[in-house]
Amino acid sequence: MRQTDVLIIGSGVAAFQLARKLRSDINVMIITKSHMKESNSYLAQGGIAAALGEQDDSEKHFHDTLAAGRYHNNPDAVRKLTATAPSVIKTLVQQGCPFDKDAQGKLLLGMEGAHSENRIVHGGGDATGKTIMDFLISQRPKNVEVIENSFVYEILVENNTCIGVKAKNEDNQIDYFLAHHVVLATGGCGQLYRYTSNAETVTGDGIALAYLAGAEIADMEFIQFHPTLLYAGGKTCGLVSEAVRGEGGRLITEDGKAIMKDVHPLADLAPRHIVSQTIYEYLSHGEQIYLDISPVKDFSSRFPTISDLCRKNGIDLKEKRIPVVPGSHFLMGGIQTDLVGRSSIQSLYALGEVACTGIHGANRLASNSLLEGLFMGENLARWLNTQSFSKSHKLPVWREPSENRSIKDLPDLQELKKAMMDHAGIVRTRAGLMSLINWLERFGGEQVGDGNLDHMQKDTLTRMFMLITASLIAKAALQRRESRGGHYRQDFPCEKNHGWQQKQIIHCRKKEKGKVDEQIKVATIT
Known part of the structure; x- marks a missing residue:
């Protein structure tokens, strides 16, 4: 059993930003289930948005964020993020983070979909995530210990206060980690879907862990599907950044028809849900869609990561078009937190994609x-730095619960991914969601976590967490009877501003006297 002051689960941008911003006298542990560079943050090709241009300002960034989020956002949270963004970038530049600059040493500002100004800061062309993560890791203080290949599978809670976690090491042995403050920074749940841009480790663990512990989970129906994943050999092979369309790339059919021309005023730079739904419609009729890169000057030097990805998967860039499909990319929902990162369980926090702060809306x-991860990591660090970490204050000793629990069978992983893509993917219907929910509940649904977790192997635990998170998504998607942002219901194709705008679907699991009560409520964003 090990003890620390702050325990961080996950190794992305939010985790390392928090770790490096904490006081030097605070003992910090970062636990990651694989290697610390295996995360969505490290894979991120796109950049960081900040109003740094002469014609730009944070209010424009604020309004663009609300419009993309279909006004489901928390406006106060968005305004604080966009107002802080320029100083976040300037601070990183001053500290030596190597963002892309022009010949005069000024930051290059790119354009991406749904932005009204050039405000995207990049690093390494299309390797911004790697650039930032390498920088943050190089800044890791001596008081921060990183433990790799440790799989957290249970959050320890006493009297609605988190006191630590249980994890399995490389040898599948159980380790206990007790802490005054536990932070989930585990990312989203992209691997629940057949087509995804996410790292293989992003399986919804943090959301399932928090749900089983009794934390409130919000907005799970809002999944962003990135319009352009490279499609080769019958599978998705990685992300083709939206920045390619920002530089002039166009989505076309086999015969060269521009598919976004009359769909939206911004055409190929329309919000992602509109572009994804348009591509999906063509795919459903058997038409392959391509990204025409002929308008992009010096494509290989501008986008070295994407060019290398194409070559590795047999795509000849001389043909100037890349076959693409939409796939799961980002979760707007997650563990509900405030702008410090506090969840509904005392001493349990969430940062980054695993959290729902109200910033992203629908x-x-x-x-x-990446901006949110940096912003929220610093917010939580600032708050924790005001807390007392008295060395005389001892953590309670965890005692194992005495009940004897059992586990049901779990679904085949590929079957689960296909079912999620078919019924809780880009286009949803009541019939499809009901079919999915009934199928998931054959395996226990979100209540499957009542089994004995200690004796389960790590791959089985992963499937269990995926099943729980899938159930939360499906039930939230069934509940929201409208289309908004990343949630598109074919049977309710319009936004219902008078009934659903600023309304959240919140899941919470309460356990009292040995009985589990799952609650789903609709609440107004505050």
């Missing part, structure tokens, strides 16, 4: 995710 604006 659809994340491009390049706001």
Whole structure:
């Protein structure tokens, strides 16, 4: 059993930003289930949005974020994010983070979909996530210990206060970690879907862990599907950044028809949910869609990561078009928190994609995710730095619950991914969602976590967490009888501003006297 002051689960941008901003006398542990560079943050091709241009300002960024989020956002949270964004970038530049600059040493500002100004800061062309993560990791203080290949599978809670976690090490042995403050920074749940841009480790663990512990989970119906994943050999092979369309790339059919021309005023730079739904419609009729890169000057030097990805998967860039499909990319919902990162369980926090802060609304604006991770990591650090960490204050000793629990069978992973893509993917219907929910409940649905977790292997635990998170998504999607942002219901194709705008669907699991009560409520965003 090990003890620390602050325990961080996950190794993305929010985790390392928090860790490096904490006081040097605070003992910090970062636990990650694989390697610390295996995360969505590290894979991120896109940049960081900040109003740094002469014609730009934070109010424009604020309004673009609300429009992309279909006004489901928390406006106060968005305004604080966009107002802080320029100083976040300037601070990183001053500290030595190597963002892309022009010959005069000024930051290059790119354009992406649904932005009204050039405000996207990049690093390494299309390797911004890697650039920032390498920088943050290089800044890791001596008081921060990183433990790799440790799979957290249970949050320890006493009297609605988180006191630590249980994890399995490389040898599948159980380790206990007790802490005064536990932070979930585990990312989203992209691997629940057949087509995804996400790292293989992003399986919804943090959301399921928090749900089983009794934390409130919000907005799970809002999944962003990135319009352009490279499609080769019958599968998705990685992300083709929206920045390609920002530089002039166009979505076309086999015969060269521009599919976005009359769909939206911004055409190929329309919000992601509109572009994804348009591509999906063509795919459903058997038409392959391509990204025409002929208008992009010096494509290989401008986008080295994407060019290398294409070559590795047999795509000849001389043909100037890349086959693409939409796939799951980002979760707008998650563990409900305030702008410090506090969840509904005392001493349990959430940062980054695993959290629902109200910033992204129903659809994340491009390049706001790395920004949110940096912003929220610093917010929580600032708050924790005001707390007392008395060395004389001892954590309670965790005692195992005495009940004997059992576990049901779990679904085949590929079958689960296909079912999610078919019924809780880009286009949803009541019939499809009901079919999915009934199928998930054959395996226990979101209540499957009442089994004995200690004796389960890590791959089985992963499938269990995926099942729980899938159930939360499906039930929220069934509940919201409208279309908004990343949630599109074919049977309710319009936004219902008088009934659903600023309304959240919140899941919470309460356990009293051995009985589990799952609650789903509709609440107004505050």
